[in-house]
Amino acid sequence: MKKLFTLVLFLIGVCTLSLAQSQYDEVLAQKVGADEYGMKKYVIAFLLRGDRVSEYTPEKRQEIQGAHMANIGKMAEMGKLVVAGPFFGNEDLRGLYIFDVQSIDEAKALTETDPAIQAGVLKMDLKEWYGSAALVMLNELYPKVTKKSF
Secondary structure (H helix, E strand, C coil): CHHHHHHHHHHHHHHHHHHHHHCCCHHHHHHHCCCCCCEEEEEEEEEEECCCHHHCCHHHHHHHHHHHHHHHHHHHHCCCEEEEEECCCCCCEEEEEEECCCCHHHHHHHHCCCHHHHCCCEEEEEEEEEEEHHHHHHHHHHHHHCCCCC
């Protein structure tokens, strides 16, 4: 019984490995910039509550938020912003961006175009990150599942 169990596990492993390798698409991997593991480097921006939030009226903060959202759309259209979104709750960690860029300096330049950063309502902490190259395909998929814009 132990030999049969070992054989079954071995066969499952071989089948899984075979399936994964048979699904490999070299053209797609090159298109998304994947390395041999299907991964690539990104820069993550953690959006933190800025030091100047209290300086603005609720109406002005809403105006800044609208401009912030427009800037997110612009960076996504440029193909530089792969993921953006807020965290739930009202903590100092407000949200994140995942940039498809090669350096922290390039991500920094993009974050500096954000009206919420410029106003001091948000500030960023940037980190290099190694993740699935398939993330860059989200911008193609997002409109297909979105009924309503912000």
